[in-house]
Amino acid sequence: MRATRFPERARLARRMAGFMAHLRLNGIAVGPTETEAALAALTHVEALDPEDARRALKVLLAGDAEQWRGFDGLFDAYWFNAGRIRQGQAHAHVRTQSARPTLWTQHLGGPAEETGSDDATPGAGEGEAEGSDGRLIATRTANLSKRDLRDLMDEVSLREAEHAARALARAIRDRRSRRLKRSANGRVIDLRRTLRGMVAQGEPFDLPRRTRPTRPLRIVALCDVSGSMTVYARVFLAFLKGLLDADTSADAYLFHTRLMRVTQALRDHDSLRAATRLSLMAEGFGGGTDIGGALTTLVEQHRHALTGRTLVLILSDGYCTGSPERLAAALERLGKKTRRIVWLNPLMGWRDYAPVNAAMTAALPHLDAHLPANTLDALAQLEPEFARL
Amino acid sequence: MNRAELKRALSGVGYVADETLAMALHLALALGRPLLLEGPAGVGKTEIARALSEVLKTRLIRLQCYEGLDAAHAIYEWNYQRQLLAIRAEAATEETLFSEKYLLRRPLLEAISQEVAPVLLIDEIDRADMEFEAYLLEILSEYQITIPEMGTVTATTRPVVILTANGTRDLSDALRRRCLYVYVDFPDRETERAILQSRAPGIEARLARQIVGVVQALRREELEKQPGVAEMLDWAAALSGLGVNDLSDDPAALQATLVCLLKTAADRDACPTEVFARIVGKVA
Numbered sequence: 001m002r003a004t005r006f007p008e009r010a011r012l013a014r015r016m017a018g019f020m021a022h023l024r025l026n027g028i029a030v031g032p033t034e035t036e037a038a039l040a041a042l043t044h045v046e047a048l049d050p051e052d053a054r055r056a057l058k059v060l061l062a063g064d065a066e067q068w069r070g071f072d073g074l075f076d077a078y079w080f081n082a083g084r085i086r087q088g089q090a091h092a093h094v095r096t097q098s099a100r101p102t103l104w105t106q107h108l109g110g111p112a113e114e115t116g117s118d119d120a121t122p123g124a125g126e127g128e129a130e131g132s133d134g135r136l137i138a139t140r141t142a143n144l145s146k147r148d149l150r151d152l153m154d155e156v157s158l159r160e161a162e163h164a165a166r167a168l169a170r171a172i173r174d175r176r177s178r179r180l181k182r183s184a185n186g187r188v189i190d191l192r193r194t195l196r197g198m199v200a201q202g203e204p205f206d207l208p209r210r211t212r213p214t215r216p217l218r219i220v221a222l223c224d225v226s227g228s229m230t231v232y233a234r235v236f237l238a239f240l241k242g243l244l245d246a247d248t249s250a251d252a253y254l255f256h257t258r259l260m261r262v263t264q265a266l267r268d269h270d271s272l273r274a275a276t277r278l279s280l281m282a283e284g285f286g287g288g289t290d291i292g293g294a295l296t297t298l299v300e301q302h303r304h305a306l307t308g309r310t311l312v313l314i315l316s317d318g319y320c321t322g323s324p325e326r327l328a329a330a331l332e333r334l335g336k337k338t339r340r341i342v343w344l345n346p347l348m349g350w351r352d353y354a355p356v357n358a359a360m361t362a363a364l365p366h367l368d369a370h371l372p373a374n375t376l377d378a379l380a381q382l383e384p385e386f387a388r389l
Numbered sequence: 390m391n392r393a394e395l396k397r398a399l400s401g402v403g404y405v406a407d408e409t410l411a412m413a414l415h416l417a418l419a420l421g422r423p424l425l426l427e428g429p430a431g432v433g434k435t436e437i438a439r440a441l442s443e444v445l446k447t448r449l450i451r452l453q454c455y456e457g458l459d460a461a462h463a464i465y466e467w468n469y470q471r472q473l474l475a476i477r478a479e480a481a482t483e484e485t486l487f488s489e490k491y492l493l494r495r496p497l498l499e500a501i502s503q504e505v506a507p508v509l510l511i512d513e514i515d516r517a518d519m520e521f522e523a524y525l526l527e528i529l530s531e532y533q534i535t536i537p538e539m540g541t542v543t544a545t546t547r548p549v550v551i552l553t554a555n556g557t558r559d560l561s562d563a564l565r566r567r568c569l570y571v572y573v574d575f576p577d578r579e580t581e582r583a584i585l586q587s588r589a590p591g592i593e594a595r596l597a598r599q600i601v602g603v604v605q606a607l608r609r610e611e612l613e614k615q616p617g618v619a620e621m622l623d624w625a626a627a628l629s630g631l632g633v634n635d636l637s638d639d640p641a642a643l644q645a646t647l648v649c650l651l652k653t654a655a656d657r658d659a660c661p662t663e664v665f666a667r668i669v670g671k672v673a
Contacts, residue, residue: 195469
């Protein structure tokens with residue numbers, strides 16, 4: 001195929017507008033302002049040198065790490081007719097430098113990368129599924145069939161779960177900020193206002209005060225969608241949506257043998273598109289679980305989501321095919337980076353349930369709370385528990 | 390100054406920039422846009438600002454961000470103690486009290502009121518909160534600051550703005566759109582060797598190759614805190630201070646110098662003597 005030459009000015013402007021449209025289609029939010037800026041930038045570089053032009057446009061138009069990594073492919077595709085390169089497919093099992101986010105592969109519906117460690121691969125194929133007598137038995141096959149989540153999304157009855165989630169999100173809002181705000185009975189004297197008062201009155205008659213207002217915790221919710229959790233998946237997805245609706249800073253992930261971020265998909269106002277995006281992401285939905293691996297991925301690749309003001313919410317039954325040591329190590333790392341870890345376990349509500357399996361035993365010391373979540377009522381009753389956290 | 394000249398000038402002050410970074414700095418200067426540098430800790434993001442200020446022979450004004458950073462620490466504050474004295478001693482009026490004399494300039498105000506455009510480094514912007522980001526956005530688009538008591542201060546010169554971020558928090562799209570962006574990753578073997586060469590010219594080529602090899606191998610291990618370029622340079626300095634000429638010479642001394650590279654207890658445990666000996670053995 002013949003390489004596209006950079007054409008003369010007017011055609012260049014048109015081609016550039018086309019490039020912007022191409023970027024927009026691929027998830028980079030650019031508009032006319034950027035087109036103009038791009039043309040202006042090209043006057044400052046050797047625009048006839050494709051590598052120079054590529055660097056200039058990359059610096060100008062990429063907005064974050066994911067776009068930065070995807071840009072070269074998009075550039076080649078447009079200016080050199082290379083066609084779309086599905087990077088996620090090619091690199092899925094190649095070990096790449098760690099801490100590499102996988103947003104692109106998520107958007108393209110390709111398989112998310114493994115946690116970035118070679119030793120995860122053997123465990124990934126194991127999973128648990130429900131045996132014929134209803135008990136959980138381990139299988140060695142991950143269920144990679146694509147499950148359509150649409151039927152899990154559009155039911156009215158799920159509103160209750162969303163409602164409970166909103167109440168929870170509200171309950172954990174009260175946290176102290178470090179910023180000072182004016183307040184009638186604060187502890188700190190507001191010198192600026194005092195001085196202004198003194199100019200008029202000569203003496204500090206009024207002592208305006210400042211205090212630390214409360215600021216919300218940020219929620220990061222992880223929902224287990226492996227085989228053993230299938231029956232709860234519906235409710236928990238609604239629950240996640242409720243959390244995201246109530247709190248604009250909340251973040252949601254699904255995991256089974258892999259971890260994927262679903263915040264954007266769940267936030268999508270177009271519910272059909274949201275459902276489509278979710279089902280594209282849900283490869284392996286209903287297969288085995290590797291909680292430790294998923295948490296490791298979270299810590300390594302989504303570090304920006306974890307701060308000292310984050311509450312991590314894990315929705316899982318704790319049946320895990322990964323090693324308990326790995327789970328404990330991941331939770332320990334997670335605990336260092338966040339404020340609280342709360343495990344919502346649907347099995348906790350069952351009579352005579354005790355968290356004695358290896359994974360839960362390993363996990364318990366690292367949890368701030370381990371709470372039941374088997375019914376909608378249980379979810380609704382979590383609110384006071386959360387207020388105490 | 391074109392890109393190649395800029396790159397040469399940067400290496401003249403001890404900063405080895407790759408083509409993309411040189412392009413970004415060139416565009417930041419040419420277009421007058423802020424430059425956002427993102428990447429893991431220890432890849433030399435802050436260092437870029439220092440090098441640039443040296444190349445441009447101008448001041449470097451640095452604002453370190455943290456949670457709760459507010460206008461009083463970032464933009465300006467009134468000198469209340471002096472104001473109190475002025476009220477007591479001179480019965481100062483409002484005009485005299487809220488004038489230049491009692492104004493404490495903080496980095497952002499300082500940066501826009503310089504004779505020669507300085508380099509303004511806003512370090513770890515993701516540690517600051519959303520509110521501060523909003524302040525910053527306003528300043529970066531208008532280059533002016535409004536002080537209620539005094540009026541608007543407009544920039545005498547436009548500073549070259551460099552922001553760095555580690556990924557503690559997602560930055561707003563508005564800020565990202567205003568900025569040029571570079572993702573700074575750990576340097577590859579060649580670049581890292583060039584950095585070591587320019588910073589520590591006394592180190593022999595063979596030892597330099599080993600040092601870089603070991604550090605690059607360590608980054609591939611599962612560590613909590615991967616050793617950055619700064620750690621690599623520290624380590625090189627430690628080794629040359631101890632008179633080590635070959636890494637395979639003295640394993641015990643080598644193990645002791647690991648404090649320069651591995652900065653958490655977990656990482657030290659993850660890299661016991663045998664593991665480290667294996668890595669050294671591979672590159673030596």
